[in-house]
Amino acid sequence: xxxxxxxxxxxxxxxxxxxxxxxxxxxxxxxxxxxxxxxxxxxxxxxxxxxxxxxxxxxxxxxxxxxxxxxxxxxxxxxxxxxxxxxxxxxxxxxxxxxxxxxxxxxxxxxxxxxxxxxxxxxxxxxxxxxxxxxxxxxxxxxxxxxxxxxxxxxxxxxxxxxxxxxxxxxxxxxxxxxxxxxxxxxxx
Numbered sequence: 001x002x003x004x005x006x007x008x009x010x011x012x013x014x015x016x017x018x019x020x021x022x023x024x025x026x027x028x029x030x031x032x033x034x035x036x037x038x039x040x041x042x043x044x045x046x047x048x049x050x051x052x053x054x055x056x057x058x059x060x061x062x063x064x065x066x067x068x069x070x071x072x073x074x075x076x077x078x079x080x081x082x083x084x085x086x087x088x089x090x091x092x093x094x095x096x097x098x099x100x101x102x103x104x105x106x107x108x109x110x111x112x113x114x115x116x117x118x119x120x121x122x123x124x125x126x127x128x129x130x131x132x133x134x135x136x137x138x139x140x141x142x143x144x145x146x147x148x149x150x151x152x153x154x155x156x157x158x159x160x161x162x163x164x165x166x167x168x169x170x171x172x173x174x175x176x177x178x179x180x181x182x183x184x185x186x187x188x189x
Contacts, residue, residue, distance in 0.1 A: 026060075085117070092164070118132055142160045150172050152176055152179070162176060
């Protein structure tokens, strides 16, 4: 009886602090007052080097309710463009954390990232890159903007709208990261 209790308790405690989501196992870790959900994997870069990529999320991926309609595809050897419409997003508490986390994810996977604005006049006036899906049809373009609902939609073969409602920029960008990993694993299988 003691052996059975020991085995049961071992497996119960072994699973504490782990979150399963779509085939990915995240561990809950605390950094001071901040709870982080950690996942890692190894990826081969174009140089042939292998790199460990750590994903650190503030939100539980299993509880992230941001909708996403189709798979996320990164074209091999192409730059990813992030088009940020500042209207309503700059004031959001976690906007810098969300954008920095997404940028780190892209760069750590050996993908070049360029940011810009979808506003042609703002781009000209502030010497920024003007980024729309029409400008870069052969590259992935992610249009980050305020909206009525937090969701991610693929609106073209490589064009994505990431809409943020109520300053939920962190859940939107974290969903994009997690779904990218899930879809890459499926494509590699």
